[in-house]
Amino acid sequence: MTEGTGRVALVTGASSGIGAATARLLAARGMRVVVDYLHSSQAAEEVVAGIQAAGGRAMAVQADVRDAAAVRTMVDRVGAAWGGIDVLVHNALTPYAIKPFRDMTWEELGGKLDDEMRAAFVVTKAVVPTMTGRGWGRLIYLGTGLSRQPRADMIALGTAKAALTQFARYLAQELGPRGITVNVVEPGPVAETRISHVLDEEQKRRQIAATPLGRLARPEDVARVVAFYAGEDSAHMTGTTAPVNGGMSMY
Known part of the structure; x- marks a missing residue:
C-alpha cells in the first residue's frame, strides 16, 4: 500500500472536474x-463507484459548504464512519458573475467574496479540531491564477480567490506548530471542467499559444499537485502556492 493508507480526505465539490480527479487519485494512493x-x-455516486471498482474506499456526502450546520453534519458522519478527517481539499466553487467592474453590483462582487470566504471558513473550522488533536493535518485550497494575473470580466472570481490565498497563509502561520500544513494550488485555465466554457475557442487558442508546455491543464494535472501536498513528500512545505498553468504565468 502507499503512504496515504488509513488517512481520510474530504474533497469538496468532488462530483466532477478537478474535484473528481483528485478524489480518484487520492483513493488510488490509499x-x-x-x-x-x-x-x-x-455524478458523485458515479465517482464513488469508480473508486470502489478500482479497489479504493469512498463515500458520497451532500453538503453546502457555506452552511455550517450541513458541514458539521457531514464531518460528524465521516467521524462516525472513519474516525475523522486528516486531509481537506477545498475545491468547491461557488457561483460568480462574469462581467466588467463597470457593470457589476456590490451584491455580485461582495456576494462572491462572502461565499468564498464563508465556505473556506466553515469547512476549515469543522476539520481543524481533529487535525490538531492528532498533531497532523493537510489543508489544501484551490485558488486560481486569476488572483495574480487579471483577465477581462473575471474580477469577482480573481478578487475572491486572492482573499482565499491570503487566508491560507495566515492559517499556515498559526497552524504550523500544531503539525498542520496549509497550501494553495492555483490552476490556470483547465480543460474538461464545467467552467471551461468561459473561454471561447479563439481565447483557448491564445491561451495555448502563451503556454510553454503547449496545452491547457487537465483536471488530472491539478490533482497530482494536490496529491503531493496531501502526502508526506511536502511535509516541510506550508504557506506556499503552486501554479499549475504550464508556464503561462511564472512566479
Whole structure:
C-alpha cells in the first residue's frame, strides 16, 4: 500500500472536474475519500463507484459548504464512519458573475467574496479540531491564477480567490506548530471542467499559444499537485502556492 493508507480526505465539490480527479487519485494512493457534492448526487455516486471498482474506499456526502450546520453534519458522519478527517481539499466553487467592474453590483462582487470566504471558513473550522488533536493535518485550497494575473470580466472570481490565498497563509502561520500544513494550488485555465466554457475557442487558442508546455491543464494535472501536498513528500512545505498553468504565468 502507499503512504496515504488509513488517512481520510474530504474533497469538496468532488462530483466532477478537478474535484473528481483528485478524489480518484487520492483513493488510488490509499486514502479513504469523502466525495462532497451540492446538487449532483448521481455524478458523485458515479465517482464513488469508480473508486470502489478500482479497489479504493469512498463515500458520497451532500453538503453546502457555506452552511455550517450541513458541514458539521457531514464531518460528524465521516467521524462516525472513519474516525475523522486528516486531509481537506477545498475545491468547491461557488457561483460568480462574469462581467466588467463597470457593470457589476456590490451584491455580485461582495456576494462572491462572502461565499468564498464563508465556505473556506466553515469547512476549515469543522476539520481543524481533529487535525490538531492528532498533531497532523493537510489543508489544501484551490485558488486560481486569476488572483495574480487579471483577465477581462473575471474580477469577482480573481478578487475572491486572492482573499482565499491570503487566508491560507495566515492559517499556515498559526497552524504550523500544531503539525498542520496549509497550501494553495492555483490552476490556470483547465480543460474538461464545467467552467471551461468561459473561454471561447479563439481565447483557448491564445491561451495555448502563451503556454510553454503547449496545452491547457487537465483536471488530472491539478490533482497530482494536490496529491503531493496531501502526502508526506511536502511535509516541510506550508504557506506556499503552486501554479499549475504550464508556464503561462511564472512566479
